[in-house]
Amino acid sequence: MKRSKTMELGVGLFMLAGILGLLFLGLRVSGLAFSPPGDTFRLEANFANIGSLKPRARVTMSGVTVGRVSSIELDTDWYDARVILEIDRALEDRLSRDTTAAILTAGLLGEQYVGLTVGGDPETLGDGDTIRDTQSAVVLEELIQQFVSNMISD
Amino acid sequence: MIQRIWRLGRRGCELLEALGRSGQFLLQSAVGVPSREGWYLWLRQMHFVGVLSLAIVLVSGLFIGMVMALQGYTILVDFGAEQALGQMVALSLLRELAPVVAALLFAGRAGSALTAEIGLMKATEQLTSMEMIGVDPLRRVVAPRLWAGFVALPLLTIGFSVVGIYGGYLVGVEWLGVFEGSYWGNMQASVDFVGDVGNGMVKSLVFALVVTWIAVFQGYDLIPTSEGISRATTRTVVYSSLAVLGLDFVLTALMFGEFS
Numbered sequence: 001m002k003r004s005k006t007m008e009l010g011v012g013l014f015m016l017a018g019i020l021g022l023l024f025l026g027l028r029v030s031g032l033a034f035s036p037p038g039d040t041f042r043l044e045a046n047f048a049n050i051g052s053l054k055p056r057a058r059v060t061m062s063g064v065t066v067g068r069v070s071s072i073e074l075d076t077d078w079y080d081a082r083v084i085l086e087i088d089r090a091l092e093d094r095l096s097r098d099t100t101a102a103i104l105t106a107g108l109l110g111e112q113y114v115g116l117t118v119g120g121d122p123e124t125l126g127d128g129d130t131i132r133d134t135q136s137a138v139v140l141e142e143l144i145q146q147f148v149s150n151m152i153s154d
Numbered sequence: 155m156i157q158r159i160w161r162l163g164r165r166g167c168e169l170l171e172a173l174g175r176s177g178q179f180l181l182q183s184a185v186g187v188p189s190r191e192g193w194y195l196w197l198r199q200m201h202f203v204g205v206l207s208l209a210i211v212l213v214s215g216l217f218i219g220m221v222m223a224l225q226g227y228t229i230l231v232d233f234g235a236e237q238a239l240g241q242m243v244a245l246s247l248l249r250e251l252a253p254v255v256a257a258l259l260f261a262g263r264a265g266s267a268l269t270a271e272i273g274l275m276k277a278t279e280q281l282t283s284m285e286m287i288g289v290d291p292l293r294r295v296v297a298p299r300l301w302a303g304f305v306a307l308p309l310l311t312i313g314f315s316v317v318g319i320y321g322g323y324l325v326g327v328e329w330l331g332v333f334e335g336s337y338w339g340n341m342q343a344s345v346d347f348v349g350d351v352g353n354g355m356v357k358s359l360v361f362a363l364v365v366t367w368i369a370v371f372q373g374y375d376l377i378p379t380s381e382g383i384s385r386a387t388t389r390t391v392v393y394s395s396l397a398v399l400g401l402d403f404v405l406t407a408l409m410f411g412e413f414s
Contacts, residue, residue: 004194004197004198007197007198007201008197010201010205011197011200011201011204011205013205014200014204014205014208014306014309015305015309017309017313018308018309018310018312018313021309021312021313021315021316022312022351024316025248025312025315025316025347025351026347026351028338028342029244029248029315029319029341029342029345029351030342030345030346030347030350030351031341031342031343031345
């Protein structure tokens with residue numbers, strides 16, 4: 001009976017270690033934070049070109065992550081891309097109505113993300129509002145084309 | 155010529171028969187109400203296949219993490235991207251290496267032992283005697299081993315990942331001087347709990363099922379001679395390694411293969 005007690009203890013410790021390991025993988029490795037799902041609000045922004053922006057991309061403000069892209073779809077009224085953003089609840093009714101959204105690139109070859117810059121309007125953006133002032137992704141081919149056409153016209 | 159076709163046909167029939175037998179066998183032994191005694195039997199097997207496999211799995215995990223950090227660093231430093239070391243180590247461990255290598259080690263360490271044990275029980279007619287005294291060998295011998303395997307391998311895989319990531323940290327941060335914040339920070343930014351950790355766990359559950367099933371069935375179905383036992387043990391390791399590697403490709407294609 002005594003032998004079986006130590007065995008039970010060993011198996012118990014083994015399973016506990018497994019659960020703790022999973023916790024480590026969740027918290028430390030995948031950076032999971034226990035945030036309830038309801039603490040974000042939605043903003044929409046229309047971009048003429050989103051480049052290679054993907055759902056789940058970061059939304060930042062002065063470099064601080066404040067939300068993420070929840071979905072991207074084609075707006076058939078205007079034929080541009082409608083990007084739905086999920087922003088921290090703490091920023092609801094705190095962003096001015098003339099906030100601008102730009103699609104930026106992290107580093108030279110990095111992933112694309114949305115950068116927000118606040119304006120000066122006293123009116124603020126609430127849940128479901130649309131950001132009017134947007135700046136599309138920089139597409140390298142278009143830049144080169146502009147450069148070449150400027151060279152020719154000179 | 156006719157002789158060859160006939161032989162091929164017989165092989166095919168035998169293969170199908172064995173597959174059918176093993177499926178029936180899995181269902182019969184995995185289903186069943188666990189009694190209090192059954193729980194003790196499971197505990198004992200858990201100790202054998204889980205706790206005692208811990209050493210080899212953790213040591214391999216540590217070394218694989220360390221080697222990956224070293225190799226990754228020498229490549230990434232050429233592009234000035236050694237900050238991405240953490241995410242490289244973590245993603246390759248969680249998605250591929252931990253489930254596959256842990257399953258291979260498990261097949262060699264625990265699977266072969268299960269086959270040999272059950273095979274020897276069969277060869278010495280212990281299984282038949284159990285049936286004679288009214289004890290179902292599938293529930294008494296096979297079921298605890300199957301369930302212990304199902305539970306133990308995913309836990310071992312978690313241990314492998316954790317130790318591997320820590321090994322990468324030791325080499326990358328402590329030895330080669332990657333900035334600690336970027337090691338963990340880039341890892342947290344790129345690893346998705348459901349998409350990477352979760353899919354890795356699904357993989358290791360599937361591997362646990364396949365490896366334990368093969369091991370136990372090979373033991374139960376062997377020809378009860380000393381040669382039969384040695385052949386079945388070899389077959390367990392070969393079949394389960396091939397099954398794990400093949401299934402890994404299929405599962406990876408299903409989980410990470412969509413080009414969205």
